Amino acid sequence: MQSLSSKELSKRIRLHALRMTSRGGSSHIASVLSMADLLAVLYGEILNLDPSNPQWADRDRFILSKGHGGAGVYAALAERGFFPVEQLKTHYQDGALLSGHVSHKGIPGVEVSTGSLGHGLSIGAGMAYAGKLDGRKHRVFVLLSDGECDEGSIWEAVLFASHHHLDNLVVVIDYNKIQSLASVSETLELEPFADKWKSFGWAVYEVEGHDHEKIRDHCLKIPFQTGRPSCLIAHTTKGKGVSFMENSVLWHYRTARNEEFEKALKELEGEA
Amino acid sequence: MRDHFIKRLTELAAKNPKILLITGDLGFGVFEEFARRFPKQYLNAGVAEQNMSGLAAGLALEGRTVFTYSIGNFPTLRCLEQIRNDICYHQADVKIVSIGGGFSYGALGFSHHATEDLSILRALPEMTVVAPGDDWEAEEATEALARQEGPGYLRLDKSSAGHTARTGETFEIGRGRVLLEGDDFTLVSTGGILGVVLEAAKKLVHEGIKCRVISLHTLKPLDTEILLKSARETGGIMTVEENTVTGGLGGAVAEACLEGGVPPALFYRIGLRNSFATIVGSQSHLRRCYAMDEQTIVKKAIQFLGFKRKISKKGAAL
Numbered sequence: 001m002q003s004l005s006s007k008e009l010s011k012r013i014r015l016h017a018l019r020m021t022s023r024g025g026s027s028h029i030a031s032v033l034s035m036a037d038l039l040a041v042l043y044g045e046i047l048n049l050d051p052s053n054p055q056w057a058d059r060d061r062f063i064l065s066k067g068h069g070g071a072g073v074y075a076a077l078a079e080r081g082f083f084p085v086e087q088l089k090t091h092y093q094d095g096a097l098l099s100g101h102v103s104h105k106g107i108p109g110v111e112v113s114t115g116s117l118g119h120g121l122s123i124g125a126g127m128a129y130a131g132k133l134d135g136r137k138h139r140v141f142v143l144l145s146d147g148e149c150d151e152g153s154i155w156e157a158v159l160f161a162s163h164h165h166l167d168n169l170v171v172v173i174d175y176n177k178i179q180s181l182a183s184v185s186e187t188l189e190l191e192p193f194a195d196k197w198k199s200f201g202w203a204v205y206e207v208e209g210h211d212h213e214k215i216r217d218h219c220l221k222i223p224f225q226t227g228r229p230s231c232l233i234a235h236t237t238k239g240k241g242v243s244f245m246e247n248s249v250l251w252h253y254r255t256a257r258n259e260e261f262e263k264a265l266k267e268l269e270g271e272a
Numbered sequence: 273m274r275d276h277f278i279k280r281l282t283e284l285a286a287k288n289p290k291i292l293l294i295t296g297d298l299g300f301g302v303f304e305e306f307a308r309r310f311p312k313q314y315l316n317a318g319v320a321e322q323n324m325s326g327l328a329a330g331l332a333l334e335g336r337t338v339f340t341y342s343i344g345n346f347p348t349l350r351c352l353e354q355i356r357n358d359i360c361y362h363q364a365d366v367k368i369v370s371i372g373g374g375f376s377y378g379a380l381g382f383s384h385h386a387t388e389d390l391s392i393l394r395a396l397p398e399m400t401v402v403a404p405g406d407d408w409e410a411e412e413a414t415e416a417l418a419r420q421e422g423p424g425y426l427r428l429d430k431s432s433a434g435h436t437a438r439t440g441e442t443f444e445i446g447r448g449r450v451l452l453e454g455d456d457f458t459l460v461s462t463g464g465i466l467g468v469v470l471e472a473a474k475k476l477v478h479e480g481i482k483c484r485v486i487s488l489h490t491l492k493p494l495d496t497e498i499l500l501k502s503a504r505e506t507g508g509i510m511t512v513e514e515n516t517v518t519g520g521l522g523g524a525v526a527e528a529c530l531e532g533g534v535p536p537a538l539f540y541r542i543g544l545r546n547s548f549a550t551i552v553g554s555q556s557h558l559r560r561c562y563a564m565d566e567q568t569i570v571k572k573a574i575q576f577l578g579f580k581r582k583i584s585k586k587g588a589a590l
Contacts, residue, residue, distance in 0.1 A: 123326045160320070
């Protein structure tokens with residue numbers, strides 16, 4: 001494992017993602033910035049992984065169910081040594097393997113390809129169920145967006161996981177409260193969000209989603225309760241780290257170019 | 273067919289602990305023994321087919337050979353994207369089993385008529401599509417799919433041609449079976465409607481028409497060789513499927529013959545033509561109403577052969 005601090009890792013994830021999305025002209029930079037701290041703590045300190053052996057049987061599994069944040073996962077994996085950082089330059093380019101939505105094809109460290117919302121949790125539940133059947137100790141982490149909790153399939157999986165006591169399954173929600181066209185509240189209100197998960201039988205904590213120490217402290221308590229799946233609702237800011245992107249619906253799709261790119265770069269380089 | 277499927281799956285599960293059966297809360301009176309004998313290889317996912325299919329992908333990525341099971345369109349169309357993205361893209365070892373092909377559940381209404389599944393599942397990359405025509409094929413296909421890694425679809429039917437295997441015959445995915453020899457033209461069938469096709473072929477013999485009958489249990493990968501040979505040798509192909517004629521067996525056979533450079537002089541697709549069945553009834557009743565019963569096949573075949581003879585006479589005169 002590299003000796004990168006989670007702070008340094010989150011900074012690098014943000015910078016890579018900005019460069020990748022701007023170079024390729026892709027969307028979703030704000031979605032990556034929103035979850036960069038979650039990724040940094042998970043990939044930097046929590047997930048039990050071996051970059052030299054990506055298929056190691058006892059590794060923790062990580063699924064990015066909000067596949068549109070793929071640039072962030074690619075950046076985290078590259079920084080953890082799963083593939084060369086140089087390869088990030090190919091993101092979104094003609095003929096590249098690094099797609100806008102995360103894909104496992106030819107990319108060591110990516111467990112599951114996603115992009116259509118509401119798929120990752122069922123796959124993760126299947127992996128966690130297999131882990132229980134086989135008496136294994138690894139955990140399965142699934143990172144969800146808030147908007148994707150509109151999908152009915154999420155709630156099918158939520159029911160399943162608690163019914164089967166999958167305490168090796170961990171959901172982390174990037175709850176930035178903005179979805180594709182408007183805020184979550186204006187689109188489909190999720191509140192009382194934590195209560196929903198609790199009432200479905202999950203053990204739930206809420207955390208400030210950019211506070212590395214608090215995220216780490218909570219992750220070290222997994223499973224939050226024996227016999228129940230864990231849900232960490234991370235209150236985040238969409239576009240975190242770039243002042244003009246924060247809390248703006250615009251940056252779900254917009255690409256930072258020219259002056260916007262330079263300004264964002266400066267802000268992110270000054271971070272940490 | 274369902275009983276034959278579960279019988280063989282039970283035998284396979286006893287030998288291979290990696291086999292896991294997930295039902296979408298259906299199969300009353302079918303899975304009790306399986307569940308009792310193999311509690312760690314059986315799971316009821318509830319009435320939640322999207323989750324069932326995603327779970328299956330996750331379990332398969334962890335080394336299981338997973339069979340998902342439900343009826344009609346529930347394990348297929350309801351969760352099509354999970355099948356495409358989670359199962360097919362990941363080449364996950366998941367076999368989707370649907371009981372209720374075509375009008376098997378005819379009286380239950382259109383929601384329970386599986387009449388587009390063959391066309392739709394056939395379009396998915398990585399997917400093997402098998403629609404057995406008789407009990408032997410259903411059993412053998414169960415085992416063959418279990419042994420072949422990757423996504424598969426097994427479409428079971430309430431009707432069946434019984435047992436058509438010859439002594440010592442072996443089943444192979446992607447290899448059609450000639451059940452009756454004949455040179456006048458070829459009847460190609462997929463699924464449980466094979467029984468009707470064989471009966472029609474026998475009637476045609478009384479009319480002096482000897483048609484070749486092929487059970488094309490595997491729709492994908494397609495046995496192009498057997499089709500081109502029959503197109504060449506018999507000059508006419510009629511396909512029979514209890515499915516829309518759009519993109520199913522008929523479409524697949526037409527594509528194979530045209531691309532193979534052996535377009536049959538005559539070609540006709542028997543199946544559901546651009547409609548839903550809006551009335552209900554038994555499987556045999558609906559087959560009659562929607563022109564895929566024995567009489568229709570016989571009638572079409574006689575017409576068909578009449579055309580074929582005219583064409584060949586013209587050809588001879590030239």
